[in-house]
Amino acid sequence: VVYCTGIITEYDEVGKCAKVLSSSSIMCSEEGKLRDPNQKVSVHLSNDTVVEARVLFFNDHYGVSFLDINTEFPLVPATLGSKPYYGQNVFVLDRDDEYALVVSHGSILYLEKPLFERNHYMFASYNSSL
Incomplete structure (x- = not known):
């Protein structure tokens, strides 16, 4: 996942919350340690709003993190399928x-x-x- 990019993996329309797959490089030091356990992570949405994210998980070895956000702006999660076909x-x-x-x-x-x-x-x- 490219630095400062995120992929919406899940969106709850009732609770207005989403899970975002992103890079861990914004929160980890060069040694792979969490920079600050109270670090604030902001997510910029396509409607020019900024929301604060909660870090659910990060793995510096793979360079990924999962974030949780709350937003009134409706989001569309990425389609992740398990039945690939030729030419898809x-x-x-x-x-x-x-x-x-x-x-x-x-x-x-x-x-x-x-x-x-x-x-x-x-x-x-x-x-x-x-």
Whole structure:
């Protein structure tokens, strides 16, 4: 996940709260330690509002964090599916040459079906980072 970017993974219309997948680099030191346990994290929404987030989880090794926000602004979570198909447009979470986590987009080129309870392989073409 790119620094200062977030992906809405869940939104509760009744409670007006959302879960956001983001980067942990804003809250971790170079050594992977939490900079400040009381650090405030702000989330800027597409309607130009800013809300305070609560850190639910972070993992500096993978460079990700989960945040919880409350907002009156309706949000649409990313569609995360588990039934990929040939030719489907997808987002790919991978690492660049320097092992930084990046999000790219592309399409599924080939699927190998599971065999004898083994994992299957999926091959995708993808463009440069978003």
